Every structure is written in structure tokens, then in C-alpha cells.
Amino acid sequence: MSTSPVPAGKRRLLRIVVAALLTAAVVALLVAGWPTVSQVPATLRSVNPFWAATALALEALSLLGTAQLQRVMLAAAGASPPGLRDHVAVTYVGAAISGGLPGGSALGTAYVYRQLRARGVTAARIGLALTAAGLLSTAMMALVSVAALTFVGSAAGSAAASVVELGVVVALVVLARWVVRHPGVVAAIARWCVARINGLRRRPASLGGDAVSSVVSGLAGIRLPGSRQAAALGWSLADRGADIACLALCLVAVGTPIPSLAAVVTAYVAGVAASQVSLTPAGLGITEAAMTAALVAHGSPAQAALAAVLLFRLFSPGVNVGIGAAIGLARAGRTRMLPRSGQVAALAA
Numbered sequence: 001m002s003t004s005p006v007p008a009g010k011r012r013l014l015r016i017v018v019a020a021l022l023t024a025a026v027v028a029l030l031v032a033g034w035p036t037v038s039q040v041p042a043t044l045r046s047v048n049p050f051w052a053a054t055a056l057a058l059e060a061l062s063l064l065g066t067a068q069l070q071r072v073m074l075a076a077a078g079a080s081p082p083g084l085r086d087h088v089a090v091t092y093v094g095a096a097i098s099g100g101l102p103g104g105s106a107l108g109t110a111y112v113y114r115q116l117r118a119r120g121v122t123a124a125r126i127g128l129a130l131t132a133a134g135l136l137s138t139a140m141m142a143l144v145s146v147a148a149l150t151f152v153g154s155a156a157g158s159a160a161a162s163v164v165e166l167g168v169v170v171a172l173v174v175l176a177r178w179v180v181r182h183p184g185v186v187a188a189i190a191r192w193c194v195a196r197i198n199g200l201r202r203r204p205a206s207l208g209g210d211a212v213s214s215v216v217s218g219l220a221g222i223r224l225p226g227s228r229q230a231a232a233l234g235w236s237l238a239d240r241g242a243d244i245a246c247l248a249l250c251l252v253a254v255g256t257p258i259p260s261l262a263a264v265v266t267a268y269v270a271g272v273a274a275s276q277v278s279l280t281p282a283g284l285g286i287t288e289a290a291m292t293a294a295l296v297a298h299g300s301p302a303q304a305a306l307a308a309v310l311l312f313r314l315f316s317p318g319v320n321v322g323i324g325a326a327i328g329l330a331r332a333g334r335t336r337m338l339p340r341s342g343q344v345a346a347l348a349a
Contacts, residue, residue, distance in 0.1 A: 065238030082334030096324025099317025
């Protein structure tokens with residue numbers, strides 16, 4: 001089997017084509033929905049300041065949850081985590097990079113990694129801690145989504161359907177516990193998946209397999225006693241739950257009722273998914289369209305739904321980018337928060 005990689009020129013052309021298609025889709029949505037879009041500024045001018053401030057506070061709690069979850073996982077991996085204030089600052093700057101640059105998610109994670117290395121944490125422990133924190137945060141979002149759809153989303157559903165959905169939740173919990181107790185099997189499955197992906201990419205089947213096995217084995221070695229488990233679950237819930245609650249209060253702030261918790265969770269998950277496939281910073285354009293469509297599908301008025309989504313996106317990532325950039329620039333001269341001058345230029349751009 002040939003192992004030659006896809007030429008760089010073809011990859012660049014593919015990115016250009018995908019970006020053009022996404023841009024065309026956003027423009028088409030704006031043109032088709034212009035009567036609704038043109039009324040949004042008036043809706044935003046009448047935002048309830050109390051609910052908007054409360055939503056902004058919840059977004060700050062979400063960032064705190066991210067920072068604290070990473071600190072808990074660093075301790076579980078055997079590292080000495082940085083101080084809370086210091087790591088919250090690092091998290092904000094990482095969020096600014098993630099939300100302000102194309103492909104910023106990887107750059108933001110790399111920034112946090114570099115800052116932890118500068119504070120004396122070993123590369124292996126950083127990798128394990130950040131991977132474990134990311135997995136737990138994603139799992140919590142999935143659990144909240146399933147719970148919302150199960151217990152809130154279908155009030156008209158039958159008792160049998162509710163029992164089935166509850167069984168799905170229990171099965172997910174049991175599966176998670178089994179995965180933790182059988183890292184060897186998980187590593188073998190992961191190596192098989194990597195080999196199949198490498199085959200599709202015309203790469204050597206073993207490429208990356210050892211690294212995946214090392215990560216899985218390392219994750220199995222993370223120790224979470226009872227108190228630390230509670231802290232990890234609590235902060236992961238704050239990370240995702242506060243973000244979802246922020247979106248819900250943005251709906252209240254623009255004067256429209258929350259259609260249902262399931263609707264808000266669905267819109268939030270749709271936004272997260274759209275941001276992962278978009279080439280724009282923080283999924284700008286595609287994310288807003290996906291979230292608005294989900295809310296409208298659940299009964300929210302289009303004008304109010306779009307206004308609420310724009311307010312939410314102003315807070316996340318908008319305010320987070322502003323705060324993170326300000327922190328990074330303010331501390332660049334007297335600390336080593338930004339060890340490379342290129343990052344200062346990126347944040348200032």
C-alpha cells in the first residue's frame with residue numbers, strides 16, 4: 001500500500017473550497033433571513049441588564065470550572081498544580097487564543113501546555129492532565145445532554161420510552177467504569193482505529209499507535225480518590241453547565257421565554273459541533289446559524305433566538321477573548337505569561 005501523504009497543494013485547495021462553501025452558506029442564510037436579521041439590533045438594545053449580567057457571571061464561572069478541572073487533573077496525574085489565580089489567568093489567555101484565531105483551539109491548548117511546562121510540570125503529566133480534563137468535560141456535556149433530553153425534553157413521551165432512556169444513561173455510566181478498569185482492551189481498540197484511519201490516509205498502519213497506547217495507559221494511572229472525584233465532577237459540571245445556563249439566560253435577557261431545557265442543550269451542542277468543523281475563529285458564522293436554527297426548531301421566535309445567540313456569543317468567546325488578551329498583554333512585561341513575542345502580536349492583532 002502506498003504511504004505517500006496527500007500533497008500540500010491539494011490540502012490547501014480543499015481548505016479553500018470548504019471555506020468558500022461555508023462562506024456562501026452563511027451569506028445565503030443572511031440574505032434569506034435579512035428581514036429577521038435587520039430587526040436584531042433593536043432587540044439587543046432592549047436587553048434586560050440584570051439577566052445579561054447574570055449570564056455573563058455564569059460564563060465567568062464556566063472559565064473558572066475549566067481552570068479548576070485542569071488543576072484537579074494535574075494533581076491526579078502527580079503534578080503540583082499552579083496557583084488558582086495564576087492558572088485562571090493562563091486559562092483566559094488560552095481562551096483568547098482559541099476564540100480569536102483560526103485553528104485557535106489547538107493553539108490555545110499548546111499555549112496552556114507551554115505555560116505549564118514553564119512552571120515546572122513535566123510534559124507527560126501535562127498531556128495526561130489536559131487529555132483527562134478534556135475527556136471528562138466532553139463526557140459531562142454528553143451526560144447533561146442525555147439527561148436533559150430524557151427527563152425534560154419529552155414530557156409527552158411514554159413511560160416505556162423514559163425507562164429506555166434512563167437505561168441508556170445507566171449503560172453509559174457502566175461503560176465508563178468498564179473502560180477505566182480495562183485500559184489494555186481500550187488501548188487495543190484505539191490502536192485498531194488508528195490503523196484503519198492511517199489506511200484511509202495512506203499512512204503506515206502503526207503510525208501513532210504507540211503514542212495512543214501510552215496515553216491510554218497513562219490515563220488509567222490517574223488517581224482520583226473520593227474527594228478528588230467529587231471535585232472533578234463538580235468543576236466539569238460548572239464548565240459545561242454554566243455555559244449552557246448562560247445561553248438560557250441570554251434568551252431571558254432578550255425577552256423571550258426558554259422553550260425547554262432540552263432546546264437550550266440541543267442548541268448548545270449544535271453550536272459546539274459546528275464550531276469544530278468551521279474554519280473561522282471560534283466557528284464564527286456557522287456556529288450562530290446552527291444554534292439559532294436549533295432554537296427556532298424548538299419554537300423560539302427567529303428574531304429573539306438570533307438576538308439571544310448573538311448575546312451569548314458576545315460573552316463566549318467575545319468577552320473571554322477581550323479579558324484574555326488584556327491579561328496576556330498586561331502581564332507580558334513583568335511575567336513570562338507570553339514567552340514568545342509572536343503570541344503578543346497575535347493577541348494584539
